[in-house]
Amino acid sequence: MALTPSEADALLAAVIMDPVARQDPPATFRRFHADSPIWRSEYGMTVAARYRDCLEVLRGPKWGRAEADMEMPIRFGGERDRKVNVTSMLLMNPPDHTRIRGLVARAFTPKMVERLKPEIEAIVEPLLDDLAQTDSSVDVMTALAVPFPVAVISALLGVPGDKGKDPAFVQQIRDLTTFIDSGASAADLERGERASVEVALYFNELVEYKRSHPDDAMLSALIEVEEAGDRLRHEELIINSILMYAAGFETTSNLIGNGLWAFLRHPDQLQAVREDRSLLPSAIWEILRYDSPVQINARFALEPVELNGELMPRGHNVMVLQGTGNHDPLAYDDPDRFDVRRFTREGVPQPLSFGWGAHHCLGAHLARAEGEIVFDKLLDRFQTWELAGPPPVYRSHATLRGVESLMMRFS
Numbered sequence: 001m002a003l004t005p006s007e008a009d010a011l012l013a014a015v016i017m018d019p020v021a022r023q024d025p026p027a028t029f030r031r032f033h034a035d036s037p038i039w040r041s042e043y044g045m046t047v048a049a050r051y052r053d054c055l056e057v058l059r060g061p062k063w064g065r066a067e068a069d070m071e072m073p074i075r076f077g078g079e080r081d082r083k084v085n086v087t088s089m090l091l092m093n094p095p096d097h098t099r100i101r102g103l104v105a106r107a108f109t110p111k112m113v114e115r116l117k118p119e120i121e122a123i124v125e126p127l128l129d130d131l132a133q134t135d136s137s138v139d140v141m142t143a144l145a146v147p148f149p150v151a152v153i154s155a156l157l158g159v160p161g162d163k164g165k166d167p168a169f170v171q172q173i174r175d176l177t178t179f180i181d182s183g184a185s186a187a188d189l190e191r192g193e194r195a196s197v198e199v200a201l202y203f204n205e206l207v208e209y210k211r212s213h214p215d216d217a218m219l220s221a222l223i224e225v226e227e228a229g230d231r232l233r234h235e236e237l238i239i240n241s242i243l244m245y246a247a248g249f250e251t252t253s254n255l256i257g258n259g260l261w262a263f264l265r266h267p268d269q270l271q272a273v274r275e276d277r278s279l280l281p282s283a284i285w286e287i288l289r290y291d292s293p294v295q296i297n298a299r300f301a302l303e304p305v306e307l308n309g310e311l312m313p314r315g316h317n318v319m320v321l322q323g324t325g326n327h328d329p330l331a332y333d334d335p336d337r338f339d340v341r342r343f344t345r346e347g348v349p350q351p352l353s354f355g356w357g358a359h360h361c362l363g364a365h366l367a368r369a370e371g372e373i374v375f376d377k378l379l380d381r382f383q384t385w386e387l388a389g390p391p392p393v394y395r396s397h398a399t400l401r402g403v404e405s406l407m408m409r410f411s
Contacts, residue, residue, distance in 0.1 A: 003036040011036075012047065012321075016183045016296075016398040023394060025295075025401075026336045029327040037328075038308050045317040046307065049324040051331035051349065053308055057318050058297065058356035062305040065298075113365045116156070120373050123151045128381050131410055137388030139405045145256040146170065146249065149370055153248030156366075157241060158210065158217025163202075172199050173246050182296065183398035203238045203245075218244075244362070252367045254293035254402030255284070256374055257392075261403055262287055264387050266338045273340055274379050282343035284371040288326075289351035290338050295323035296399045297355060322352040323401065382410040 003011070014021040015028040029049070037050035048054050057063050127144050134143075147165070154164035163169055176199060178184040178192035207223065214220040219241055222232055232240070263270040273279045297320040301312045312318070327335040331349055332342070342348055354361035361367070378385075389407030 003031070003039070005039050005042050008032070008036040008039045008047065009041050009043065012041075019393070019396070022396075023391075025323060026327055029324045030336075032321070032324055033328055033330075041319070045319050046310075046312065047319045047321065048307070049321045049328075051325040051328035051352065054320045054322060054325035054352050055349075055356060056307065057299045057320050058322075058352065060305070062302050063299040063318070064302045065300065110365050113369050116152075116366070117369060117373065119155060120152055120370060121377070123155065124148050124374055124377055128377055132381060134410075137407045137409045140260060140408050141253070141257050141403065141405050144374070145253045145260070145406075148256070148374060149249035149252035149367075152252075152366070152370060153245055156218055156248070157245060158215055158219040159206065159245065169199075169202070171195075173242075174250065176242070176246055177250060177397065177400055180399045181397050183396070199242055200238060203241050207234065207237050207241070247361070248363055248366070250400060250402075251293045251361070251363070252370050254400060255287060255367060255371050257403045257406055258291040258293065258401070259284070259287040259371065259375065260385070260408065261392055261406060262290055262338050264385065264408075269338055269340045270385065273375070277376060277379070279340050279344070280372045280376055281368070283340040283375070284368050285343040285351060286338065286340050287371070288353040288368075289332070289342075290326070291401065292323040292326050292351065292353040293401055294353055294355070294399065295401050296320065297322055320352075322355075325352045378410075384409075384411045386410075 011028055011031055015025050016022075021028055032049040038046065038048050038053050041047050048057055124144075127148055131138060131140075131143060150164045150170055151161065153159075154161060172195040175192045175195035178188040179196075181188065184192070207219065210220045210223055214224070219237075222237060222241070225232070263273075269283075273283050299318050299320060301314050301316045301318075303314050305312050307318065325331070329335050354364040354367075386409045387407070388409040392403035392406045395402055395404050
């Protein structure tokens, strides 16, 4: 029996806001797929929970972002701090989005990621050395899942290593994600605003330094890059560097943490990968599908467009439930089962986790490579993986999904 819009809205609010519902979202996903795969919310937007509708909106050229300026305090030439309006490519539509994405995308191609793999392996090894020397339990989020991708994106962008190791700086970057959290409290947003001041000032200083002290990292390359006479403006460099830095580790750290927790709950799947490492690429895709690091996205109709037989007017907002679409029984057999072999089979659709179309995650290849490397190395190093504390609690965030901490013991 179809849910009323009010009932569907209440279920959605629960899976976003309720700590208990957040622990087991597939239970809510099943209700959506059975009773309300797409509905017109009482808040005026349409909500898409079915894989095919999510995919259509994410990749359709008639759907885009609601362009909005983000104010950032940036210091120029000794002047007092002042706010300038600048938009990240995350909030842009073509042609501006195409221009900026084209200037930065070359650093994230599969070929470039392949060249980076030896450096990525060199970054993870010392962290695993520390794990091997720990006799007691350890929080793998703080010991591995966060510092590893932070170090990788720091090296890629050219952020000094000691800055990436500063817990306060990393927390400030994570605080910026409150701006994409539809469940954020006023206190959360205030914390994010304070963080944006400090982070913007830091990257402004870093860009200025790189202008006179260029290196072979990506930020220096972006300062110099020119295509068809086009360069990134100073403000564009700053906000998009912040975006790449935050996106460059947040999704990957959640991929690692969610993956470890999935393997702990499904030891037969861990054993399957241990015995056949060729399953690792499929296993990473399955982690991304089963417990997606990104749960929700939003798109707006750039012109009148039909969705599920209904004409959506220009400007209409659709909330795309990526995590729910990844559990659609019409797209995946036995969708609530964690199956590391799933993506070795023909015809299995790619998860929605990295988005699709013009806004497909730039760092998708990098994140998957990091995931494959870290799990491969963990399997090499440790025969036993054990939960060493209570089941983890997921972070309070509507858009991003990851565990707060995960106490484990390796031997």
